[in-house]
Amino acid sequence: MRERLKPSFRVVCTTLALAQLLGAASFSSTYASPHNGLRALQRGDYAKAMRLLRPLAEHGNAPAQHYVGEMYHIGRGVQQSSVQAAMWYRKAAEQGFDLAQSSLGLLYEWGEGVPKNNAEATKWTLMAAKQGNWAAQDRLSDSYRVGLGVPQNYVLAYMWQSIAGHNADYKEEAKEKKEKLEPHLAPSQIVEAQDLAQQCIESHYENCPATVSSRGR
Secondary structure, three states: OOOOOOHHHHHHHHHHHHHHHHHOOOOOHHHOOOHHHHHHHHHOOHHHHHHHHHHHHHOOOHHHHHHHHHHHHHOOOOOOOHHHHHHHHHHHHOOOOHHHHHHHHHHHHHOOOOOOOHHHHHHHHHHHHOOOOHHHHHHHHHHHHHOOOOOOOHHHHHHHHHHHOOOHHHHHHHHHHHHHHHHHOOHHHHHHHHHHHHHHHHOOOOOOOOOOOOOOO
C-alpha cells in the first residue's frame, strides 16, 4: 500500500504551489483576486487567509476553494474536517483546477472525508496528471506499479514517472523511481515507455495510453 503523505509534506507542497500561483502575472476571470488570501496563507496567517479566501470560495473561485479545502484538510485556521476538505476540493476539481483534482484523488485513496474508492482516486488523479501536475503524475505511476485502481502495468508506471520527471523540481526523484522499475521491464519496454511518455507530452496529454502490454522479464 502506498505510504501516506505526511502533513509536513502537504505543507511543503502547498508552499510550492502558492509560490507558483503568486508568481503568475494574473488570474483569469474565473480565478480572480485570491492574491491577498494566498499571501496570508503563505505567511502562515491562517485565520486571515480563511477570512479572505472563504468569501471568494463561496462565489466560485477555484483556487480559493482549493486552499479553503487545504486548510480544512490539515486543520489550519479552522477545525480539521476531511468532510469539509472533500467538499471544497470537489468544487474546485469540478472546475478543472488541477491541484484540487490531485487532492481529491488523495482523499479517495485514503478514505478521508469520502468513502475509500481506488477507481475514483485514479479518475481524479488522472485528470490532474493530464494537466501537467507532476505530483499526480507520480502517484499515477505508483498506482500502475502496484495495481491501485488500475491493472498493474510497469510500462505505464515507467511512462508516467518519465513524464513527472520532466518537472525540474522532481527530476532526481523520478530518476530514482525509474531505476527501481527497470528490473521489472525488458530493455525494449523501457524504450517503449520513454516513447509513450514523449508522445503523451507532445500531444499535450491528449494521447496518453491507458493500456499497453506489460509482459516483461
